[in-house]
Amino acid sequence: MNQTLRYIGKKLLWTIPILLGITLLAFALGLIARGDPAVNRASADPDYIPTEEEIQALREELGLDDPVLIQYGRWLGGVLRGDLGRSLIDDKPVLDELLRLLPNTLLLSVLALAVIAAAGLLGGICLSLFRDSFLDVAGRVVLVFLMSVPGFCMAYFMIWLFAQKLRVLPTSGADGPENFIMPCLAVAIGSACVVIRLLRSSILGEMGKNYVLTAQAKGLRRGQIILRHVLRNALTPSVTYAANAFGGLLGGSMITESVFSIPGIGSYALTAISKRDYTAIQGYVLFTGFAFVLVCLLADLICAWLNPKIRLGG
Amino acid sequence: MKKKRVMFILALAVLLAFLFVGVAADLIAPWDPNAVDMANSLAGPSRAHWLGTDHLGRDLLSRLIYGSRSSVFIAFFATGCTLLVGMTIGLVSGWLGGWPDQLIQSVVNIFQGIPSTAFVVAVLGLLGPGMRSLLIAIVVSSWAGFSRIVRNQVLEVREQHYIEGARAMGAGGLYIVRRHILPNILLPLLVLIATRIGSTVLTVAAMSYLGLGLRAPASDWGIMINDAKLYYIRYFPVLLAPAACLTLFCLSINLIADYLRDRLDHDDGAARML
């Protein structure tokens, strides 16, 4: 137990410099941005041309004349207090806006993750259980094909089929649960196929190990052996992949959100880009970066729970 | 295994075909991809337009052909640049070891801490759309993963006894890297390059679709899908054609990567026997 706590503590400590590094990176991205934030903000109203003095005043207000390091320090201080700055366009706090839009993105990503996990487990176990049968061979051909269809192409096929031809699901919006069925499936199918293939091959790899022989000699049946003995050891690569896919869903949601017109953090980032709202872009990068690092941390902890050797440092 | 080999050769042929079509687009394409013909918009297949036309009456087939030029070429070029940056850093990091390795790996960790799509979008948003920005965005967001894998491979190979042997015989660092380490990480590297080309094509298409990558009137699969989203209900091939090209390209990449991966670990699925 002690060693387990120590492992978790070590992992938590390690994420701190990474999170700090991400703030540095996000800040640097803002710095190298083309254009002058002060000019951009002052000219938010297209009908009004700001004077040189007005821009200079804004410049001072935003602290753009200070040395870079001080600007970073001030910005980081804000970040630590939960202040990602205010939008250069509408002056709303970036974090509030992100948190307001997060539920839609999060719901979409969590649903998709659930589909990936469920399909991955079920498919991976079934295919390895019926190895080399017709199901396995045919299934693998379908998987390789499905995982090659890009998510947004899949999305349009689904809209065409379910919304236009069969008329069973709505095309866009985020009003009810039925709005999330297609987006979630469209992004989940590809990753689910990858997980199924990954799990199948790692289960079959584990099946060749010596401890399986011991389990067989106990009188356990194939299914029992896979569920009770092999699965736990075979899950690690799939968990890591699924965590990456989840992070990808959180940080890549703008494509799905734009196809299905769902208001989420991805569409917020797209709007920010179209309006050159650098503070918002910076905040978005920071936000998804933090979320991704935490998801990966969680995946690491799950892997450590599955593999005592990692957590006990054997 | 034999079946896999056939699939591999087929996939390679498809990939080369895309490359060839891209190179020879000027010679092959029956129409100018930007020749507007409003009288003939969204027309079905005919002798003049084999796949029909889009909403501006432009020839679909010609746009696809020019699209494979931009999509495939940016993908190959961007992957090449990523490879160069990532591999150099990975080799240096793995070969030096010690604190330089630790330092480089911390930087790698930070770059990997941001989801790649978010990263690409942000860089594109900050630099503005266009071919050059797209290249920079892809390299900046994906060199880290590349270098990490190369570095791990180098570390693995470095521990092998034959490296020690070569050292004992007085071989210098660069010599060992060139003669022993590079050849041994070549196959895993090929798998990595293949999958990376696939994901880069997807990124390019997705960014062009969002209007952040290439811009109209350039002919690109992502732009074609973006153009099609208002018109595919009237004429489905405007959407299907670029989507099918993307899928076919990714499929062949996946098959190639699968085959190389099988070659990599012969014992995949082969269990205990005696």
Place this chain on the structure above:
Amino acid sequence: MELCIQDLCVNFSTPSGTIPAVNHVSLTVSSQQVTGIIGETGSGKSVLGLSILGLLQSNAAVSGRILLDGRELTGLSQRELCAVRGREIALVAQNPATSLNPGVRVGRQIEEVFRLAGESRAESRKHTLELLEQLAFSQPERVARAYPFELSGGMCQRALTAIAVAARPRWIIADEPTKGLDAVVRNQVYDTFRMVREHYHVGFLVITHDLLLARKFCDRIVVMYCGRVLETNTARELFEHPRHPYTRGLIASLPHLGMKPMAGFAPAFTDQPAGCVFHPRCPHAREICRREAPGTVYCGEGSVCCHGFD
């Protein structure tokens, strides 16, 4: 109680050809005696052991019959075999460190056998601790909570033995129980097996290349080479009066008997010599040995398969 193997052949089909791992082996072993199967690595002895349990890979073709007290095991379905495995015939697999599941606590792995036999969770827990104590673990609770990589090779070996005896089988097949263990731990294995034998009255089939263990622990010994049985005899007779030249060579190579190495190498399975399989290495090889495979000759309590004893 008898385990009877009749004319058993096991062929593995591999991309590089068919491998005859076990070649027309006929044996009868009684649970009254501890039987040892000895031979070099690759003599097919492990395959013979696994074929009794029906645990060979799917690329193995098995012909011949294996009878457990007159019941044929070779014709049983996988489901019926699962009832035989563990309950009637148990296995102590080779490589103790890798033969335990690395991700499951040792106690859970032993409990599982009791649970399979229909015991409640509490009962099986209690029995597991008792069994561990009986197998000379000084801190049964600690061992039950440990993961395999936290135990030494010898402890893993005993844990494996615990898994094997947990369901009170009538037979235990021990596959290379001393492989990779040092001398002290080898003695522990011997003591453990002795105790199990006396306490549980199980029939033992010990597959080993450890001649010293075979001599100490076994009553009867079967010598295998290239998938064939070359000689059988009581342990004492075999070690004092080895008949087959191969057996004589094996015994002469023992450290305290001069450590004389045997000439030559065992042939590859895909490329076996005609006639007697041992003739290329045999110091007494004659013309007939190169042409004809010898038949089995029975004399006294043993048998030998050599042209020198026709």
